[in-house]
Amino acid sequence: MGILLNNMRTTVRHSGDSALDRTIISRCKNRDAEAFSMIVDQYQARIYGFVRRMLRNTEDAEDVAQEVFIKAFENFDRFDGRASLSTWLFKIASNLCIDRARKRGRRPELVSLEPGNGEGIHDAADSRWDPQSSAVTSEMEQAIEEALAQLSEKLRSVLLLHDLEELSYEEISKAVGIPVGTVKSRLFLARNQLQQALKRYLIGEARQ
Amino acid sequence: MNRxxxxxxxxxxxxxxxxxxxxLEAMLEEQRGQEAVAVVKSLKxxxxxxxWRSSVNERIAKSAVKPRRSRQFIKVAPPVVLAAALTAWFVLGYGGSENLPGANSTSITSFLYEWHEEASAAVILPDAGTDLDGFLNRTGHQSRSDVDELLYGGSVIERL
Known part of the structure; x- marks a missing residue:
């Protein structure tokens, strides 16, 4: 039994969620806690990371991330396999984040995209930037984390799901419950805001 | 195209x-090369x-032993309650009493008791030369039958 479980664990870790072993999913549907722990193993970092960036509060994030997995376990019989498991988990996470934000009285901020300091909102890629040769510094990451925190929740969720979690437009549409066209629009706006923030950071760095 | x-x-x-x-698709493609996108992709x-993990395990273990009563109950309960209610209505309500003999009965017990008495009386036949009035008094047999009335226009017993 132990060997079988270890083999299954390996299968889950080394495959995408679309290839998740059917046995594990059917065991989860039968409320098998051991099988479900393999799913937690595989997704805990992604779900926790998403929730932490959405809520910007470690305590809330830990609580909500736990809630995501508990809800998933208790409602696993509702998972019909039409969406991938990751999409389903991110959908639960997204809904719980919205609920928590509402409870905390935080309303999603309105999106302001007025160009500031002469920077257009639709700049093409900065010619100074060469992803092949430039290393992403931790300061740059910090600047992006701060810029992410400034995005409205609806823009942030789409950006994180697409650019960090690599979900497709269709998967995000299902997870967040918005049309594909809206996903693209929000992604475009979110990237522009982030790019502006990073430019401000780079300009500040160049002046120093 | 007006950007x-x-x-x-x-x-x-x-x-x-x-x-x-x-x-818009083209603009999204263009954005792929931006440094901000690359930095997001590199975030840890x-x-x-x-x-946190052990707390999740604990809560899942607790949840796993909880009986999955709610949804099962919700699925099963309404048809069972409906069937029981219909049966009770049919047997005890007017729907049953109008069509069954012993319509005056207000309960199954009294109806069955009455039905049994009538059935017993029907099979006890008087011998030849028996005092008919005495027999009817002893057996409690009704002197007028609805069936006789219907078939013969009066009680057969009275004609004897």
Missing amino acids: EKIVQKVQHEERLTPKESAF RDEPSLA
Whole structure:
């Protein structure tokens, strides 16, 4: 039994969620806690990371991330396999984040995209930037984390799901419950805001 | 294609024409090369703490032993209750009493008792030369039968 479980664990870790072993999913549907722990193993970092960036509060994030997995376990019989498991988990996470934000009285901020300091909102890629040769510094990451925190929740969720979690437009549409066209629009706006923030950071760095 | 106009429509989440959608796709492709996108892709994923994980395990284990009563009950209960209610209505209510003999009975017990008495009386036949009035008094047999009335226009016993 132990060997079988270890083999299954390996299968889950080394495959995408679309290839998740059917046995594990059917065991989860039968409320098998051991099988479900393999799913937690595989997704805990992604779900926790998403929730932490959405809520910007470690305590809330830990609580909500736990809630995501508990809800998933208790409602696993509702998972019909039409969406991938990751999409389903991110959908639960997204809904719980919205609920928590509402409870905390935080309303999603309105999106302001007025160009500031002469920077257009639709700049093409900065010619100074060469992803092949430039290393992403931790300061740059910090600047992006701060810029992410400034995005409205609806823009942030789409950006994180697409650019960090690599979900497709269709998967995000299902997870967040918005049309594909809206996903693209929000992604475009979110990237522009982030790019502006990073430019401000780079300009500040160049002046120093 | 008016770029500003498309951006405005995107900001207001307005529906785009197919041409505008294609233009938005092109702008998204262009953004792929931006440093901000590269930095987001490189962001680290935090692993939650071991305490967090053990708390999840504990809650899942608790949830796993809880009987899955609610949804099963909700699925099964309404048809069972409906069937029971219909049966009770049919047997005890007017729907049953109108069609069954012993319509005066208010309960199954009294109806069965009455039905049994009538059936017993029907099979006890008087011998030849028996005092008929005495027999009827002894057996409690009714002197007038609805069936006789219907078939012969009066009680057969009275004609004897």
